[in-house]
Amino acid sequence: MKKLILILSVLAGACLPLMQVNAEEQTPVYELRIYTTHPGKMPNLLARFKNHTCKLFERHGMVNVGYWVPADKKDSNKLYYMLKHESRAAAEASWKAFGADPEWIKVSTESEAKGKIVAGVESTFLTSTEFSALK
Secondary structure (H helix, E strand, C coil), X not given: CHHHHHHHHHHHHHHHHHHHHHHHHCCCEEEEEEEEECCCCHHHHHHHHHHHHHHHHHHCCCEEEEEECCCCHHHCCEEEEEEEECCHHHHHHHHHHHHHCHHHXXXXXXXXXXXXXXXXXXXXXXXXXXXXXCC
């Protein structure tokens, strides 16, 4: 019996790291994205998000948390927004599906008929702290 308990303990100890990795893979993550627009293109970007992009994100499993523009004029060409994903793996799958979505391809092409809207994109993945209101 002691031998069986020892074997089970060793097996459990060996599986613990695997269980922790799997738990981390399933941990919700937030993605902070910052888009910099070309001069004069912020109204185009905001319209595209309002009329199309937000709905497409939801279709592909991304949760729209919020969208912000700077209160100060110095960064008036930036859009800040946050998405929630079930996990990093889910985020990767969602972005891949979004990029291949025929509706997104059409919207993107039509909205940029008179020139590119976005000059640059920054993305940072974040996890909630234990005291965060967002979990």
